[in-house]
Amino acid sequence: MASLKDLRNRISSVKSTQKITKAMQMVAAAKLRKAQDAAEAARPYSKNMARVVANLSASMAGQPGAPELLIGTGQSETHLLIVMTADRGLCGGFNTNIVRKARERIVELQREGKTVKIMTIGRKGADQLRRLYGDLIVEKISLRDKKEIDAGIAIDLGKKITDMFEAGEFDVATMFFAEFKNVLTQVPTGKTIIPAAESLSDDEAAEAPDLKGAVYIYEPGQEEILEELLPRYINSQIFFTLLENAAGEQGARMSAMDNATRNAGELIDDLTMDYNRSRQAKITTELIEIISGAEAL
């Protein structure tokens, strides 16, 4: 049986842990709202972009000379997996779930004899993949020093990725991230961004506007517009995904910390019960000692 002092120490230590988790939960809740707003504000751009690119590419696909970013290199030998995770932990299974999803894909691709390259965005993903697939990681990016995610980050990333593609370093690029369903649920997802045609087909936003019989005037040509827009489309996809992931991270952290706070509360209750019981037992023993001492006289 632990002594009273030990119990007292444990109670106070769990109490301070609870204070920390509670504070983290509230911070995550505030950040979550901000992240959600940012994702919401970015939606019109990425939606419009997807729609326009989808329309353009629908009429371009199948034609010779369609850009490779759109239709791919015609093979799928080398895959680039872009694993987007958080830079910090303490957010429940958020990072692990994304990494697991990516790992499943790696195993699958390797079984098919494909070459796999990994780009990690966020430190946690790199940490978890390093042990098994350290030699496959070609690029590690941390967004830790960035205060908030702005379009500039996505443009830099997009450029890096399209440059690699143009240098022939990979054929297919897939992003792994957590799709933000709601605050409590984030679904780990894989999404192909290059060739762009594949990601467009998943996009429900890709619906042609009703032109009422008229035909678009293209300025300059259709091909030039598409070539100019495709990298931007990829950037906007990356940007939106980053925002969504950031919101998911905060949501996951909020619920993880909520659980932790609740568990700490239960633990405190149990410990307090133990403490009181031993205190009473001690008093009873002392009383018995005094009484039997008095009786003996």
Place this chain on the structure above:
Amino acid sequence: MADKLHFSLVTPEREVVSGEVDQVVVPGTEGDFGVLPEHAPLMSTIRPGWLTVIEGSDETKIVIRGGFAEVTPEGLTVLAEEAAVASELNADEIAQAIQNAREDAADADTDKQRETAQDRLEYLLVLQEAAKAA
């Protein structure tokens, strides 16, 4: 018959403008073009420059860079990588940014980098002009 044009200007980060206006002048790659209500469907890339929104006797000037304009029967949508309303500009910040862009252009290793830096510089110069005028 719609006598107003639905116009929205969207950047990756937010929707800058959205509403009904009389006319918009867009800086297209192949020259500026005005869009009135009932304009024929059009798609055009844009160059860094001024976009003018005309509503009654009011004119709002917005500097935009990088992107794309689309006219559909529903209205005009401009997707720009960056947009700044002329009256909200800060001349000192722009001067600083121009300085940076110049250095970037000078330090660029590849043609592509130089091109990007040059593009940015062009945009900033337009911004500076806009700030002076405002």
